Amino acid sequence: MTLAAAPTGTPAVGPDGPGGTPPGASVPVRLRLRRFRTPSIVLGAAVVALWVLVIAFAGVIAPYDPYAVAGPRLSPPSGEFLLGTDTLGRDVLSRVLHGARLSLPIALATISIAALVGCVIGAVAGFYGGIVDSVLMRLADITMAFPSILLAMAVAAALGPGLTNSFLAIVVVWWPIYARLIRGQILSIKEREYVMSARAIGMSRLTTLRKHVLPHAMTPVLVSATMDLGMIIILVASLSFLGLGALPPSPEWGAMITEGSANFYQWWIAAGPGLAMVTIVLAVNFLGDSLRDVLNVRTRVR
């Protein structure tokens, strides 16, 4: 992939015009990473790293068993129970920490699968065009015509409650976003000279798509996925909040907030998972936003 390589030889520091630095440009790694060192990326990455540590070591740092009764029920936050206890007397802090093990991996898995499915469909639609494109994109349009939370609720309600089902529901709702995104990218890339050249020297359509088109179309998808991660975390929690996601007694954040809403005056039951969600979602959004700026990806129109 050399024909379209680096239109200019300048090292890319900051935005450098539409298209960004194509992959494969021979810029030293240290320089290429330097542009990522903005305050919001650093902050976001630090918070995310913190949560990753929590996920890894929840079993060690949680003071109590998240499923077992740890003390008197509905105790307010104290030295013994930093975030208080819930209706059964379980430690809210321990549940929040263990809840990270559910919320984050599920959100990541959801976004990855949705992006994968969306990219495959979008790439096929964009690259082959014609009737394939029309059918796939109308399917995407129909899915996107519904507000995502409503459609996800409908799908989750049809499948029955459970985290696996809410994962499936969100994938069903989310793939068209990536399909549209990648299709747009591919439509513009496939007219580039190096793609035509590849075809002209006899490379098959599929190989061209895989080797020369997709890699150039992925950056916006990655940025978009990072930005969506926060929304997915909230969506997963929303489904659980509505009783369509996590099953009791799992310490899923949304489900914990439901329990908290049933005990209004014991604010700490909902505050713990609420705060956890705020921090992680903010951090992820910081990351996504700054990545978008740094990589100079056009904001997609939804």
Added chain:
Amino acid sequence: MSPIPLRRARKSRVVARAAAAMAVAIGLAACSSAAPATQERTGIILGRAMDVTTLDISRSLCDTCQIYNAAVYESLLHATPEGELEPLLAEKWEANADNTQFTFTLRADAVFSDGSPVEAKDVVWSWERLKNLAGSPSYFMAGITKVEAPDARTVVATSELPNSAFFNIVSAGYTGIINSDVAAENGATADANAASSDQAEQWFLSNSAGSGQYVLDSYAEGSQLVLKANDKYWGEKPNFTDVTIKEVTDSSAQLQQLQQGDIDVAMQLSFDALGQIENAPNLTTEVVPSPNFVYIALSPGKAGGEALQDPRVREAVRKAIDYTSVIDATVAGNGEKQATGVPNGFEGTEGLPLPEYDPEGAKALLAEAGHGGGLTLQAVFPTFTIYGVNFATMMQSIQQSLGGVGIQLDLQPLEYQAWADRLGEGIPVTAVYFAPDHPDSIQYFQYFGLIEGSVWAERAGVPVNPQQQQLAVAALSQTGAERTASYTELAKLMYNDAIILPVVNPQYLLASSADVTGNNLDITRNLDLTRIKFNAG
């Protein structure tokens, strides 16, 4: 409590819940101690999570239905809070010597909401329809072979076997009298094949045809049920011009709305809320004993319940529940244990053993039954709060104590309607609640016992027990101490069956605005609208 499913979009309930949650949030934000306008209030607003699935009196069986049915329809007799019978539509009632024939004389002045007189033919039609619809409340008419109207004011009901409980039974709201002409015009029928040919269920969702103090104004599922005063009412003037039962699903939302004066009565407050409102000057609270109970039901005869076919496993489940913890977690300790599906204090409950938490005993029984290595059961239950008991909390607490003896309970909460649909298919372990419909203990044996026509014998997939059947028949031909002995024997057999495992007999928290007096928990009407009213002036 096996409502006939009206397959509606479950989504709407979820949306309603989300909206309710949002309303709570907004409510909190705007939290000011706005006192309800007290001047000349004539309409009352009750806040409760409604378990309504139908408004057809002869198909319904639910706590909210008790309020609705008693407000809109009238039964022949009425049970006082003391459990005595007094006249309502009937002014005289008598039975023959062996309690197989019952003669009622109707009042002359009672009229339906359209002004037409309540006649014997309406009673015949209503009771036949109740029986022939073969719905959840049909068991009230069990054994009644014939209902006749020799003249316009006389009703004669004949029972195949002696039935000393019949007068008590016809004080149940579900036996209320429907205006047969109006209902028949709208697709209702009392024919023998009514179960398939009756087309009126939909009509009853927007119309009522009774002689009660109120008529149905409107019903919006998941939102509210509005009654307005029946201006043709034949008796004492109703206390309100209109009664709104507002769907407020959870206890905290009811608390908020009560404090803000959006509702006058909060019907399902959690005991955890008591501390917040006990001393509020604008609210009235009282904790009263109740005949209600919440139970776990085991269905050995249904898919997934195979392990429960061994009575030792069912007994182990009973022993594995830490009742003190559950009662503490659900009603903050304001409740009692109960032996079997007959509430404490009812005839036949004296001397029954109360369930005891005995994890070691439970483990031993499980090992004996070949489940020493553990056992997994699926528990499907409604996301519901009733009598202050939040089912999700209760089931998690039970899950914990069962986990302690190696029984893994997989919890699956469902929206009420979805759960009601599932109940028909059979659920290995579920959680349900019961409030009495009339003062006689026979209802519990007819509903929970392993006798013919029993709702739970059917749901649990367990065959009729001839001994229980005989005892139930015998009890209805007996009176006094003899009958009490039969009831006690029946209750013991039900205890040994371990199909119905009561978890808590909760006290009831009456909570209302201080402008309201006479808030009550009624044995047949749930909330008796004739006793509650606004303070004068």
